[in-house]
Amino acid sequence: MQGLEPVPGQVLTPLPAAAAETPAPKPPIEVRPTPTVELLEPARPQPVPGQVPVALAEKKTIVSGILWENAGFWAHLDSFLKVQNSPHTQRAYQKDLEEFLVFLKTTGKPMNVHTLVEYRDQLKTRPSERTGQPLSHVSINRKIATLRSFLNWLVLNGVIPNNPAKAVHSFRAGRESPTRDIPNDRVKMMLDHAEHLGRHKIAGRLHHAILMVLFHLGLRRAELVGLRTSDFFEQDGARCIRVRGKGDKERVLPLPGRVAQAIDAYLS
Template sequence: MFVVPRQGGELAVGGPAEQVTEVWLANRRLSEHTRAAYRRDVSAWLAWCSERGADPLRASFLEVNAYARGLEARELAPSTVARKLSGLSSWYDFLMKIRAVDTNPVAGADRPFVSRDHSATLGLAADEVDALIERARAAGTRHHAVMTILADLGLRVGELVGLDLGDVGWERGHRTVRFVGKGGKQRRRALTPAASAALDAYLQVRGDGDGPLFMTSTGGRLDRHAVFRLLRRLAAEAGIAEADRLSPHSLRHAFATAARAEGVALEDVQDAMGHADPRTTRRYDRDRHNLDRDPAYMIAAARARRAGA
């Protein structure tokens, strides 16, 4: 039974803290990856408080600031520190709702600035994506299907590994995959002919049994860490520079850049990627500052056409 902790009462790692955290997470539409990250973030904060004899139910923004500066001292990226504080702030918002605390100490804390115009993710050029997919083709049907779907659809790795065989289907002549996106939103995407062909080749090996779409050799679900390692290995074998810095998110960035370079409207790319804010989509577009895309050229070309008409 869940018991609301009283203000000023003991709240440490384990016991009531875990109960509070699980109830909080149960009330949020989150992916399992995000839930796990939030659990770690709250546990780290509670451990920090315990080491210093601080009561998390009486913490002020001063303690949160000290905690944040400690994270920065570990040379964590500003975006990582901001994400950890954001999760902690949501946890305190929940504590306010159940009247365990009166205020949210994270709300007044000094959070690191994170530019919406920059991402630390290392992107991939179009020819590098092509080389990666070709290397994956030679490495096996599952590897080829995984890399092709990530590249052609720009899915998050959690969305990919969360697919079950039953999520693959047909709609109005389109081969599709259905999945739960960020924020618990039900989404669907169309598979490209290349992705569909790669998937069919893999399914001939996998078989038609129910369960995870992408399976390990032992029949378990392929996890994000395996995809992470696979991408780096294939990139290194393909001769891609800085292969050890790549991640599945690099293909997501490459998708956004390629789509915009081919003239796909920003709002369509935003919808495809499941972004709530178009500024996020723009940040993924690594070519957005390319002067070749300066609208001045299109305006001048239109003026020239009118003059020659």
């Protein structure tokens, strides 16, 4: 297309430049505050006196900062348990130590002689898990002996400077008996009743033989239930019984005449 020719005498006025497009203003950005999250420590069950509520591994977090601020403390505890020869001893020591650590956590007291004495005295009011009766002096002394051995282990390994449990005295345990005597009239009544039942039922003869063995030979319950018919025999013309005690140790006891008669009545 041809351009426009200018007319003589006409002044050409330049066209105005196109106005630049102005973008529409953007709405302001709303700045919201960042919510804060409060980290809460998970609730831990409160220890119950006389009860071990959590495992030893979990107790490592419970007593940190309460006992000794020593990174190798728990390694020493594990080593102390591993050097014990008997698995039964390992379990008993671990339970005793766990109970003491729970006591420290509950009371928040420092490790010293006064705390150990208070713990020893508190054990006198703690019921036994097996019988529900207060702990005997023998059981309390064993728990204190466990602490004494472990603290001595820490001294030898340079974890603590001294053993405060050495100054804690044990209870005198010789005057108390772990079992109660049965009155003689009660014993006679039980034997007579079992003997009467044995005249009519084989179960009565069994009960009579069991009671005769218990009362006349003084066997433990575990020794009684471990008896077999082959354990009754004659030796040099005398009736005897072979009994297996603690540690699989055997002993031979002579059978009194009345006890032998009760056993024969059941086996016949």
